[in-house]
Amino acid sequence: xxxxxxxxxxxxxxxxxxxxxxxxxxxxxxxxxxxxxxxxxxxxxxxxxxxxxxxxxxxxxxxxxxxxxxxxxxxxxxxxxxxxxxxxxxxxxxxxxxxxxxxxxxxxxxxxxxxxxxxxxxxxxxxxxxxxxxxxxxxxxxxxxxxxxxxxxxxxxxxxxxxxxxxxxxxxxxxxxxxxxxxxxxxxxxxxxxxxxxxxxxxxxxxxxxxxxxxxxxxxxxxxxxxxxxxxxxxxxxxxxxxxxxxxxxxxxxxxxxxxxxxxxxxxxxxxxxxxxxxxxxxxxxxxxxxxxxxxxxxxxxxxxxxxxxxxxxxxxxxxxxxxxxxxxxxxxxxxxxxxxxxxxxxxxxxxxxxxxxxxxxxxxxxxxxxxxxxxxxxxxxxxxxxxxxxxxxxxxxxxxxxxxxxxxxxxxxxxxxxxxxxxxxxxxxx
Amino acid sequence: xxxxxxxxxxxxxxxxxxxxxxxxxxxxxxxxxxxxxxxxxxxxxxxxxxxxxxxxxxxxxxxxxxxxxxxxxxxxxxxxxxxxxxxxxxxxxx
Ligand SMILES: Cc1cc2nc3c(=O)[nH]c(=O)nc-3n(C[C@H](O)[C@H](O)[C@H](O)COP(=O)(O)OP(=O)(O)OC[C@H]3O[C@@H](n4cnc5c(N)ncnc54)[C@H](O)[C@@H]3O)c2cc1C
Ligand code: SF4
Ligand code: SF4
Numbered sequence: 001x002x003x004x005x006x007x008x009x010x011x012x013x014x015x016x017x018x019x020x021x022x023x024x025x026x027x028x029x030x031x032x033x034x035x036x037x038x039x040x041x042x043x044x045x046x047x048x049x050x051x052x053x054x055x056x057x058x059x060x061x062x063x064x065x066x067x068x069x070x071x072x073x074x075x076x077x078x079x080x081x082x083x084x085x086x087x088x089x090x091x092x093x094x095x096x097x098x099x100x101x102x103x104x105x106x107x108x109x110x111x112x113x114x115x116x117x118x119x120x121x122x123x124x125x126x127x128x129x130x131x132x133x134x135x136x137x138x139x140x141x142x143x144x145x146x147x148x149x150x151x152x153x154x155x156x157x158x159x160x161x162x163x164x165x166x167x168x169x170x171x172x173x174x175x176x177x178x179x180x181x182x183x184x185x186x187x188x189x190x191x192x193x194x195x196x197x198x199x200x201x202x203x204x205x206x207x208x209x210x211x212x213x214x215x216x217x218x219x220x221x222x223x224x225x226x227x228x229x230x231x232x233x234x235x236x237x238x239x240x241x242x243x244x245x246x247x248x249x250x251x252x253x254x255x256x257x258x259x260x261x262x263x264x265x266x267x268x269x270x271x272x273x274x275x276x277x278x279x280x281x282x283x284x285x286x287x288x289x290x291x292x293x294x295x296x297x298x299x300x301x302x303x304x305x306x307x308x309x310x311x312x313x314x315x316x317x318x319x320x321x322x323x324x325x326x327x328x329x330x331x332x333x334x335x336x337x338x339x340x341x342x343x344x345x346x347x348x349x350x351x352x353x354x355x356x357x358x359x360x361x362x363x364x365x366x367x368x369x370x371x372x373x374x375x376x377x378x379x380x381x382x383x384x385x386x387x388x389x390x391x392x393x394x395x396x397x398x399x400x401x402x403x404x405x406x407x408x409x410x411x412x413x414x415x416x417x418x419x420x421x422x423x424x425x426x427x428x429x430x431x
Numbered sequence: 432x433x434x435x436x437x438x439x440x441x442x443x444x445x446x447x448x449x450x451x452x453x454x455x456x457x458x459x460x461x462x463x464x465x466x467x468x469x470x471x472x473x474x475x476x477x478x479x480x481x482x483x484x485x486x487x488x489x490x491x492x493x494x495x496x497x498x499x500x501x502x503x504x505x506x507x508x509x510x511x512x513x514x515x516x517x518x519x520x521x522x523x524x525x
Pocket of ligand 1 (some may be wrong): 010047301303317
């Protein structure tokens with residue numbers, strides 16, 4: 001590292017950091033992209049469904065060159081009871097139209113590729129270096145330090161992920177409360193391509209994405225996911241930490257029981273586990289967004305808490321890219337005006353407000369609260385499963401009309417009409 | 432179907448082990464004084480923490496670097512930082 005001052009230092013080569021470095025380099029700025037892993041992606045983990053239209057705006061037809069696994073044409077929600085499953089399964093050829101609605105990715109490959117694109121645009125990638133602290137001059141951030149080395153720039157962009165020690169150090173963010181995060185656990189399970197295509201009824205590069213609620217998490221707030229890759233399945237759980245701590249259940253055992261559920265077991269049968277990982281998910285939405293900028297620094301992606309989990313999907317990668325675009329616009333402007341003060345960098349917040357990122361965070365502002373409703377995880381899956389059992393079970397006794405079946409199932413699960421009305425109202429508001 | 436144990440799962444992962452440089456240090460005085468729940472024993476997906484002779488011990492080599500323990504644990508009990516640059520878990524899939 002040299003003493004020469006750079007235009008920008010990006011800390012963290014995830015999707016957020018790689019994207020912002022790429023955009024700044026394209027605008028001719030001298031930008032360093034520092035990553036603690038030996039290559040971009042080596043520390044990163046997600047479920048893997050990338051809602052990629054926002055990336056297509058920056059790298060047109062990115063799927064032609066990028067390591068994408070499958071095009072998601074089938075999205076489903078599955079309710080689990082201890083033994084049963086009920087799925088609402090949506091499949092449409094229209095999702096095969098370009099630009100694709102969503103593709104599955106594996107971050108170790110995908111981020112590495114995205115980092116290469118940033119390098120090709122002129123960004124200086126510095127892997128294998130952990131940024132240890134920020135360098136200040138009065139209240140302004142002027143650089144970073146790693147070991148004995150120091151590096152200076154007009155602006156430091158913290159793209160260092162969910163834990164963001166840099167945003168905490170800068171005072172932009174408090175110590176993370178457990179109510180604000182979920183722990184994500186994931187296994188990658190290898191299966192031959194034909195097996196995946198037969199099992200999920202997929203043609204060619206089509207892919208499936210299941211989000212799973214109910215007994216997946218033993219009644220603890222959270223949910224599961226199962227996404228198809230070309231020759232593997234990404235399967236995992238996202239469990240709210242505060243609820244987990246309260247229930248005092250061992251997270252690895254919850255995961256084991258999930259994998260042993262008959263419905264899950266049948267979908268991963270014969271597969272070979274090739275990797276086991278974990279990562280935090282910022283989950284509190286609008287509530288946890290820190291101050292996003294100060295003199296000489298901005299915070300983007302997961303570091304800024306920009307993730308949404310509403311039970312139907314988890315989204316963070318597209319929001320990370322969206323925030324990188326907003327930050328790049330503000331930094332380019334600041335560079336032109338030679339003004340990196342908080343007032344100048346406030347343009348980042350404004351651009352973020354104008355983008356889909358804040359719009360969606362606002363739309364789903366009530367989702368975190370709704371998702372904490374215990375009825376969602378225990379009783380509703382049970383009700384749905386009982387209703388379906390009554391509809392399909394023929395045991396030579398007279399059938400009840402559907403409205404009676406539903407009423408009985410609701411009653412036998414100790415749900416009141418009031419609960420139902422309340423939850424539907426809240427669900428309607430939150431989702 | 433027989434599932435793998437956590438130890439067996441971790442053995443499938445790739446790590447660059449930074450021998451002699453633990454990135455997690457437990458301050459057992461705080462554990463004893465302040466912590467009843469002992470969340471580290473059940474929130475860690477890699478089962479890094481265990482109790483040995485009444486003391487909490489961190490088998491840090493298998494850490495997945497998620498940060499969950501740092502959030503669940505009372506402040507000051509853990510000295511937790513990312514491993515040095517280039518070391519620790521190396522996801523091949525992610
Ligand atoms: C289980 C799970 C499932 C998910 N599923 C989905 C999904 O299906 N779709 C979706 O869109 N999103 C999903 N997400 C969310 C998504 O993964 C994140 O929103 C996304 O990774 C955020 O990207 P980022 O670049 O902001 O952060 P990260 O990807 O976390 O990148 C941060 C980078 O900073 C580096 N870094 C950190 N500290 C330092 C330091 N001090 N010095 C140098 N480098 C540092 C890290 O090594 C890392 O490379 C999921 C998340 C989890 C955990
Ligand atoms: S949770 Fe933290 S304070 Fe409590 S026992 Fe574990 S390490 Fe100690
Ligand atoms: S960071 Fe995650 S994997 Fe590592 S010890 Fe803490 S909880 Fe366990």
